[in-house]
Amino acid sequence: MTTTQTQLFQTEKEELISGSEAIAIACALADVDVITAYPIRPYDTVMQYVSKLKADGAFDCDFIVAESEHSQFEIVKHASAVGARTFCGSSGVGWFYAMEAITVTAGLRLPVVAMVGNRALDDPGAFGVEHNDALAVRDLGWMLYWVATAQEALDTALLAWKIAEDPRVFLPFAVSCDGSFLTHSQAIVRVPDNKKVRQFLPNYNRGKLQLHPDNPITVAPQVNEDWLMEIRRQTNEAMLRATQVIPEAYDEFKQVFGRGDPSPWIEEFMTEDAEIVLVGMGTLAMPVRVAIRRLREQGKKVGFLRVKFFRPFATEEIRNALSHCKAVGVIDRDYSYGSPSFGGVLFNDLRAALYPLQRHPLMLSFIAGLGGREVMVRDVNQVVDMCQKAIDTGKIEQENTWIAVRE
Amino acid sequence: MTSVQDLPQVRGVKNIPVEEYFTSGHRTCQGCESALVMRLMVKAAGQRTIVLGSTGCMYVANTTYYSTPWVVPWMHTQLGSSGSAATGTAAALASMMRKGKMKQEPINVIAFCGDGGGVDMGLSAISAALQHDEYNLLIICYDNESYANTDIQVSGSSPWGANSTFSPPGKVHRIMNKRWKKNTAPMLAAGHPDCKYVATTCASYGLDFTNKIRRALTIGGPTFVHCFDPCPKGWDYDPKYSHELGMLGIETGLWVLYEIVNGELVLNGPSRTIAKGIRQRKPVEEYLMRQGRFAHMTKEDIKFFQEKVDESWEKWWIPGLIPFGEKEEA
Numbered sequence: 001m002t003t004t005q006t007q008l009f010q011t012e013k014e015e016l017i018s019g020s021e022a023i024a025i026a027c028a029l030a031d032v033d034v035i036t037a038y039p040i041r042p043y044d045t046v047m048q049y050v051s052k053l054k055a056d057g058a059f060d061c062d063f064i065v066a067e068s069e070h071s072q073f074e075i076v077k078h079a080s081a082v083g084a085r086t087f088c089g090s091s092g093v094g095w096f097y098a099m100e101a102i103t104v105t106a107g108l109r110l111p112v113v114a115m116v117g118n119r120a121l122d123d124p125g126a127f128g129v130e131h132n133d134a135l136a137v138r139d140l141g142w143m144l145y146w147v148a149t150a151q152e153a154l155d156t157a158l159l160a161w162k163i164a165e166d167p168r169v170f171l172p173f174a175v176s177c178d179g180s181f182l183t184h185s186q187a188i189v190r191v192p193d194n195k196k197v198r199q200f201l202p203n204y205n206r207g208k209l210q211l212h213p214d215n216p217i218t219v220a221p222q223v224n225e226d227w228l229m230e231i232r233r234q235t236n237e238a239m240l241r242a243t244q245v246i247p248e249a250y251d252e253f254k255q256v257f258g259r260g261d262p263s264p265w266i267e268e269f270m271t272e273d274a275e276i277v278l279v280g281m282g283t284l285a286m287p288v289r290v291a292i293r294r295l296r297e298q299g300k301k302v303g304f305l306r307v308k309f310f311r312p313f314a315t316e317e318i319r320n321a322l323s324h325c326k327a328v329g330v331i332d333r334d335y336s337y338g339s340p341s342f343g344g345v346l347f348n349d350l351r352a353a354l355y356p357l358q359r360h361p362l363m364l365s366f367i368a369g370l371g372g373r374e375v376m377v378r379d380v381n382q383v384v385d386m387c388q389k390a391i392d393t394g395k396i397e398q399e400n401t402w403i404a405v406r407e
Numbered sequence: 408m409t410s411v412q413d414l415p416q417v418r419g420v421k422n423i424p425v426e427e428y429f430t431s432g433h434r435t436c437q438g439c440e441s442a443l444v445m446r447l448m449v450k451a452a453g454q455r456t457i458v459l460g461s462t463g464c465m466y467v468a469n470t471t472y473y474s475t476p477w478v479v480p481w482m483h484t485q486l487g488s489s490g491s492a493a494t495g496t497a498a499a500l501a502s503m504m505r506k507g508k509m510k511q512e513p514i515n516v517i518a519f520c521g522d523g524g525g526v527d528m529g530l531s532a533i534s535a536a537l538q539h540d541e542y543n544l545l546i547i548c549y550d551n552e553s554y555a556n557t558d559i560q561v562s563g564s565s566p567w568g569a570n571s572t573f574s575p576p577g578k579v580h581r582i583m584n585k586r587w588k589k590n591t592a593p594m595l596a597a598g599h600p601d602c603k604y605v606a607t608t609c610a611s612y613g614l615d616f617t618n619k620i621r622r623a624l625t626i627g628g629p630t631f632v633h634c635f636d637p638c639p640k641g642w643d644y645d646p647k648y649s650h651e652l653g654m655l656g657i658e659t660g661l662w663v664l665y666e667i668v669n670g671e672l673v674l675n676g677p678s679r680t681i682a683k684g685i686r687q688r689k690p691v692e693e694y695l696m697r698q699g700r701f702a703h704m705t706k707e708d709i710k711f712f713q714e715k716v717d718e719s720w721e722k723w724w725i726p727g728l729i730p731f732g733e734k735e736e737a
Contacts, residue, residue, distance in 0.1 A: 031506075033499060033502040033503055033506065033508070034495065034498045034499055034502055036495075060502075060505070060506060061502065062498040062499075062501060062502040064494065064498060064539070066491070066535060067531050067532065067534065067535035068531060068532070070487065070488070070491075070532075071488070071490070071491040071494075071531075071532045071535060074484065074485060074488040074491035074492060074495060074532070075491045075494050075495035075498065076495060077495065078459065078482070078484065078491065078492045078494075078495030078496045078499070079495040079496065079498055079499035079502075080499075081482055081495075081496070081499075082457075082495075082496055082499035082500060082503070083499065083503060083508075083509065084498070084499035084502055084503055084508075100485055101485065101488070101491075104485060203508060211457060211480045211482050211496070212457070212480060212509075212514075213454060213455045213456065213457065213479065213480060213514060215480065216477070216478060216479055216480045216481075217480055217481075218470055218475035218477050218480075218481045218482075219480075219481065219482035219483060220482060220483035221470035221471060221472045221475060221483065222466065222467050222470055222471050222472060223472040224471075224472075226472065226473075227472050227473075
């Protein structure tokens with residue numbers, strides 16, 4: 001089998017690009033076959049870059065502008081079943097419009113890679129980031145990853161195809177990028193050369209599941225109560241296998257490209273001796289790190305843990321990282337009306353993960369930065385103060401607090 | 408654009424291929440005309456074909472896990488996704504063949520939908536698919552005039568006045584479905600000038616059906632075929648009359664057989680002879696009163712129905728197709 005290969009990225013180089021552009025370049029490097037687009041802010045910048053790359057002949061793909069997000073995700077779902085490498089994406093209510101197609105993609109075990117440009121759900125309208133759009137698929141069999149930098153966006157996209165298309169996994173992968181803060185913000189990104197990418201990411205091979213006249217299978221018949229539970233179990237097992245495939249893929253990434261994060265699951269910042277550990281996802285990391293550095297200068301033992309994979313959830317790694325601190329402040333950029341303690345989605349998953357531990361840290365939930373509202377250093381200080389108060393008094397006065405909100 | 412297969416027109420019933428690609432293993436109702444549509448469709452298309460099936464009775468009744476009637480590769484798609492399924496499959500084949508990731512060969516891509524999936528929910532995706540003239544694909548709508556898989560509920564393609572579980576005749580409202588059947592195929596033909604082939608057909612006319620499928624698959628680009636399917640369960644009649652009711656629907660002028668090839672309209676079969684004045688349309692009462700779904704209709708209802716059909720033949724710009732004309736200058 002021959003492969004077409006982009007002529008554009010023959011040598012590794014550094015570029016000043018946005019998170020969206022980084023993922024568009026990853027599409028070219030990965031030689032994606034079918035890409036579908038539909039406009040909605042802020043994710044759609046990725047498709048603007050993809051269409052320009054195609055128009056300029058930088059890579060060869062079938063780029064289809066669908067008539068709705070539902071069709072957008074259905075088209076790549078079917079292309080993936082035939083054996084094509086695929087990419088699409090959406091934001092906010094667009095992601096929800098596609099939800100039927102999104103859920104069957106996981107049910108069919110198709111390794112579609114999608115970018116979610118996190119955006120507040122309507123109504124009322126807001127373009128800014130909230131994580132509730134992507135989080136809606138947390139129970140459906142999608143792998144779900146939050147990136148924090150443009151570099152991580154490019155690298156994670158390449159890893160996404162690698163992991164999703166592994167026959168042991170065959171599950172779709174959503175690369176979540178905070179709207180504006182990541183999709184539209186430029187940073188220096190090391191763009192790998194296409195030969196190395198080819199070495200890391202060979203063609204997608206659907207094997208015996210490929211829909212083709214040479215392999216006349218029937219896909220997704222009606223199974224009813226006879227078989228559905230076994231098939232759900234298989235998807236669960238695939239997600240379990242992903243927890244092994246993911247570290248393997250990260251190791252190979254390091255071997256091929258000579259760089260990479262120490263852990264695929266979490267990023268720890270000054271957590272080693274921390275009494276208070278803040279937890280969050282995505283670009284929230286930036287103001288939190290700044291605040292923590294300043295608090296450390298004042299002698300406060302504070303650290304930050306960034307959750308990268310939300311699904312599969314890094315239960316063990318997170319338990320290990322949080323078992324020694326006195327208080328955990330989870331900053332959710334999402335909401336979960338009526339949930340336990342009225343906490344955020346990340347908070348409640350995290351608290352559930354820590355429950356079997358002998359010794360629990362005090363756990364406080366914070367909701368911040370909704371609709372793209374900036375999380376400031378002073379907001380982080382407030383979170384730390386409340387955690388400190390809980391440690392000092394030995395009790396949690398308020399389990400959930402909305403930060404920087406008009407009362 | 409990828410090339411198309413060599414599928415010549417069939418001259419005479421005896422020359423229809425003997426190979427079956429839709430065989431035993433399904434559990435459709437006795438007298439199911441839509442099952443015949445499936446069978447004739449893949450018979451006409453042959454083995455190098457991928458079939459995508461929207462949710463509906465031709466999904467649920469045909470493919471029960473551990474058995475399948477499909478000899479060709481078959482995949483389920485969502486209710487409103489026949490257009491997207493065809494587009495995604497054709498795009499993947501085109502892309503991978505062009506890039507050398509798959510052996511070059513023409514493969515037929517057929518997506519089917521019922522009237523619920525095509526005329527109602529999937530209309531926008533079908534419309535989008537018909538705009539992609541770089542992909543060879545066929546979307547076939549098997550129209551049994553109701554959501555026949557979910558207990559028979561009215562769709563936008565159900566006839567006026569038909570009894571269904573969402574339009575039962577009651578003590579106060581005798582006629583619950585007051586919508587006239589949507590004029591789908593002409594709408595798609597008129598709305599997509601680059602679509603080379605739109606046709607209507609009925610499995611009561613097997614040769615007409617077979618040749619229309621073949622023309623749709625060989626003309627190049629996206630195509631649409633709308634099929635009129637009597638349904639014993641939904642229409643409430645003895646299963647042995649399926650073929651006869653299909654013919655009656657056309658002979659009364661309710662359903663018009665035609666094809667639009669590269670922008671040129673040709674009426675076929677009885678519709679052609681009716682339009683030429685060679686044969687008279689039968690009264691719609693002969694068709695309506697054979698079916699339980701119209702049993703509640705009064706003489707006035709039948710008269711109204713007849714007048715609507717007359718209007719479509721006598722007043723429409725193109726009989727049975729285009730329901731408006733140019734206003735004459737005063």
